[in-house]
Amino acid sequence: xxxxxxxxxxxxxxxxxxxxxxxxxxxxxxxxxxxxxxxxxxxxxxxxxxxxxxxxxxxxxxxxxxxxxxxxxxxxxxxxxxxxxxxxxxxxxxxxxxxxxxxxxxxxxxxxxxxxxxxxxxx
Numbered sequence: 058x059x060x061x062x063x064x065x066x067x068x069x070x071x072x073x074x075x076x077x078x079x080x081x082x083x084x085x086x087x088x089x090x091x092x093x094x095x096x097x098x099x100x101x102x103x104x105x106x107x108x109x110x111x112x113x114x115x116x117x118x119x120x121x122x123x124x125x126x127x128x129x130x131x132x133x134x135x136x137x138x139x140x141x142x143x144x145x146x147x148x149x150x151x152x153x154x155x156x157x158x159x160x161x162x163x164x165x166x167x168x169x170x171x172x173x174x175x176x177x178x179x180x
Contacts, residue, residue: 062094063129066104066122067169073101076168080146081131099129104169123170136161136177143175 067073074093077083083095091103104122108115133139140153140163150164150172162176 062098062100063127064092064100064102064107065127065129065167065169065171066107067101068104068122069168070101070103072168076146077101080143081173082142097131121170123166123172125170125172127171128164129167129171129173131173131175132178133175134178136163136175139163139175147173 070091070093074085074088077093077095077099078085083097083099086094086096088094091106092100093102094100105115136153143165144152144163147165147167150166153161153163155161158179160176160179162174164172164174167173
């Protein structure tokens, strides 16, 4: 068994695609209908379409997809530059902080409320 990628449900695929490309700087690897995969292994899927595929209906609509129970983790070699580029476009959870383990990170919410952490690479 091999883990492939996380795939958060998103309310508006195009809005989220633009966010991950324009704000996060990811590159699209493939787009297949209601699915977008980025070249780093991350992917997003139109929420209602994936709900229908998995559960057969969309009768139970969540209030939102980001539920403070999942953290999407990214790394960037220049954490200060990443913060300067991303912070003006997001709802920050907190600015760059040094964690107890010595890593500098910042956290914010994507358009669907998924929590994202960007950290500097650890040696």
